[in-house]
Amino acid sequence: MTHLTPTLYRTIVVVDVAGFTAPDRRLPDRLAVRHGMYEVLKTAFAESDVDFDSCATEDRGDGALVLLPSGTPKSAVADRLPDRIAVALRRYNWTRTSQAQIRLRVSLNSGDVLHDGKGWVGEAVDTAFRILDAPRAKEVFAESGRMVAVISSQRFFDEVIAPDPGLLPEFYAPIPVSVKTFTGTAYLRLHGELVAPSPVPMPHAAPADTSGAVLDVVPRAELTDLRRHLTRTEVPQLAIMVSRALGPAASLPPLDGITNAWSAFQLLTDFTAGPDGIPPAVTFLRLLADQVGGEIGELLGGWVGNQARRLRVGPALERQQQARAPVPGRAHLHLTIMLEPVVADPARCTLAFWRQDDPAVWPPALGGVREIGIDEMEYRVDEVILEAEGVWSGQGISAAVEFLLPRTLINLPVQRWAKEHATGQPQPLRYGYRLTIRSLERMRAKHWHRAWHVRWDSMLEDPSADRLHYSGCAEFEEFPIDAALSDDHWVGLVMAKPPPPQPEPGAPPDELISALRSGLPVILWHPDAGPAELRELLDSVLATDSGLMELPERRKIANSSRMAVPLKNSLAHDLVVMWDDPKRVIVLDQPLAPAVDLGSTLRGYHG
Numbered sequence: 367m368t369h370l371t372p373t374l375y376r377t378i379v380v381v382d383v384a385g386f387t388a389p390d391r392r393l394p395d396r397l398a399v400r401h402g403m404y405e406v407l408k409t410a411f412a413e414s415d416v417d418f419d420s421c422a423t424e425d426r427g428d429g430a431l432v433l434l435p436s437g438t439p440k441s442a443v444a445d446r447l448p449d450r451i452a453v454a455l456r457r458y459n460w461t462r463t464s465q466a467q468i469r470l471r472v473s474l475n476s477g478d479v480l481h482d483g484k485g486w487v488g489e490a491v492d493t494a495f496r497i498l499d500a501p502r503a504k505e506v507f508a509e510s511g512r513m514v515a516v517i518s519s520q521r522f523f524d525e526v527i528a529p530d531p532g533l534l535p536e537f538y539a540p541i542p543v544s545v546k547t548f549t550g551t552a553y554l555r556l557h558g559e560l561v562a563p564s565p566v567p568m569p570h571a572a573p574a575d576t577s578g579a580v581l582d583v584v585p586r587a588e589l590t591d592l593r594r595h596l597t598r599t600e601v602p603q604l605a606i607m608v609s610r611a612l613g614p615a616a617s618l619p620p621l622d623g624i625t626n627a628w629s630a631f632q633l634l635t636d637f638t639a640g641p642d643g644i645p646p647a648v649t650f651l652r653l654l655a656d657q658v659g660g661e662i663g664e665l666l667g668g669w670v671g672n673q674a675r676r677l678r679v680g681p682a683l684e685r686q687q688q689a690r691a692p693v694p695g696r697a698h699l700h701l702t703i704m705l706e707p708v709v710a711d712p713a714r715c716t717l718a719f720w721r722q723d724d725p726a727v728w729p730p731a732l733g734g735v736r737e738i739g740i741d742e743m744e745y746r747v748d749e750v751i752l753e754a755e756g757v758w759s760g761q762g763i764s765a766a767v768e769f770l771l772p773r774t775l776i777n778l779p780v781q782r783w784a785k786e787h788a789t790g791q792p793q794p795l796r797y798g799y800r801l802t803i804r805s806l807e808r809m810r811a812k813h814w815h816r817a818w819h820v821r822w823d824s825m826l827e828d829p830s831a832d833r834l835h836y837s838g839c840a841e842f843e844e845f846p847i848d849a850a851l852s853d854d855h856w857v858g859l860v861m862a863k864p865p866p867p868q869p870e871p872g873a874p875p876d877e878l879i880s881a882l883r884s885g886l887p888v889i890l891w892h893p894d895a896g897p898a899e900l901r902e903l904l905d906s907v908l909a910t911d912s913g914l915m916e917l918p919e920r921r922k923i924a925n926s927s928r929m930a931v932p933l934k935n936s937l938a939h940d941l942v943v944m945w946d947d948p949k950r951v952i953v954l955d956q957p958l959a960p961a962v963d964l965g966s967t968l969r970g971y972h973g
């Protein structure tokens with residue numbers, strides 16, 4: 367017997383994965399796609415202030431039917447949800463192989479529905495599915511390469527989108543729909559960049575060209591005056607300005623060919639808005655107005671204000687401006703490179719990197735992931751560093767390279783690695799960068815983080831060099847190492863010898879694990895020096911009023927001729943510094959799937 371519920375009025379969202387049954391998708395890929403689709407939807411709904419778990423949902427294999435809770439504003443759905451889906455997809459796809467990446471068609475409708483005990487039915491539900499399958503929508507979507515196609519029903523468009531200029535009704539194109547017994551009109555709009563990360567195309571030469579993605583942000587009629595002013599305006603601190611406009615969720619794209627504010631503006635219109643709903647191109651002009659000041663600054667500020675009102679992001683823009691951090695006086699850029707063995711193949715490892723493009727913004731976005739051979743690690747790292755230098759070329763700021771390593775790779779001789787191998791005259795990394803390592807185990811072990819913060823904050827208050835505990839010190843030899851390091855006085859450990867790749871079974875408490883558990887942010891060792899030589903080296907390196915806080919920079923200086931006391935080159939060169947700042951934690955809570963074309967170089971992959 368069929369049990370019918372009372373008729374309910376609901377906003378209806380139907381999603382479908384484009385190309386779900388494509389031949390290159392195997393069963394594991396399809397399972398990953400289904401899981402990813404729901405992950406993306408939950409994130410996008412949450413960022414649109416809608417609890418996904420409170421929605422009525424039906425799984426459709428390669429898609430889903432979602433009925434929003436009663437009282438959910440339809441305008442909020444049309445305003446926020448498409449962009450939030452595009453942003454969530456971009457984050458998701460960045461760490462997936464091509465077969466597991468997702469593009470979605472999304473239909474919007476509203477109307478009466480009821481549940482017959484087996485599923486949701488009603489004319490409004492049928493319409494949502496029919497417009498989703500419109501052949502014209504599929505054709506345009508396939509040709510565009512965009513990540514999201516939003517298809518609105520005629521009713522939803524007329525009632526919700528068309529009356530509200532803030533929903534940009536002019537960007538929806540009418541399309542004919544003739545599917546099964548349904549014939550009518552729907553409205554299509556595309557969102558999001560290309561599925562696979564690729565270099566952003568540079569603007570073409572003719573400055574009068576206002577076609578393309580730039581029109582996704584502002585109407586054509588408003589661009590002429592803006593273009594005239596921007597083509598004559600240089601951008602101070604270009605890399606930082608573009609990075610701040612994009613926000614931490616996106617890596618800085620190549621800036622070759624970006625010669626003025628107009629070309630930077632065009633570049634940024636290829637990126638969708640972040641969680642605050644502000645298009646990066648608008649954020650960029652707000653930043654530029656503050657930087658250049660004067661008549662141009664006033665003109666840009668007025669234009670941004672008009673766009674903020676049109677896009678209904680005025681309050682968000684004001685909050686963004688108030689929260690903007692100044693660039694620190696003694697700023698450093700950071701390139702964090704993670705290397706981790708592949709469990710199934712000991713001859714290969716995963717390489718991932720995070721490049722900080724704005725010294726005041728942390729955490730950075732994931733820059734790329736590759737599966738590489740163990741024997742080619744140094745050369746692949748060289749490529750990542752050269753790519754970062756290409757992006758940083760316009761910044762007069764020092765840089766640090768830090769290696770995020772698991773215990774099994776903790777003794778990689780990264781302090782001996784070099785860059786620019788292709789020139790035939792490679793230069794040691796230690797000459798050009800503050801070179802440190804970090805613990806992957808501690809980064810992942812959140813139950814160690816409280817103690818880590820306590821010791822770091824303690825070191826900031828008192829960075830005296832006498833807060834280094836020297837392993838094997840006769841004064842403490844009767845105490846187990848974990849007991850000795852429990853004393854809050856210690857913020858660093860100097861190990862008498864390099865740590866083994868694994869703790870030794872049946873041995874006393876492991877020094878490295880004890881130091882990590884105790885929260886010590888500084889751990890030092892040397893592959894060759896004995897305890898007396900190592901102490902002499904550190905006494906020289908730390909001969910400064912700033913104590914431990916200058917350790918990474920002083921370690922770099924120790925490789926040059928600037929040290930007051932000459933040191934044996936091998937001692938200074940091979941000192942291993944684990945410098946672990948808990949306030950700069952890398953986000954590791956998503957799978958790092960290697961990109962396609964395994965073993966290829968990292969050039970050309972950007973956020």
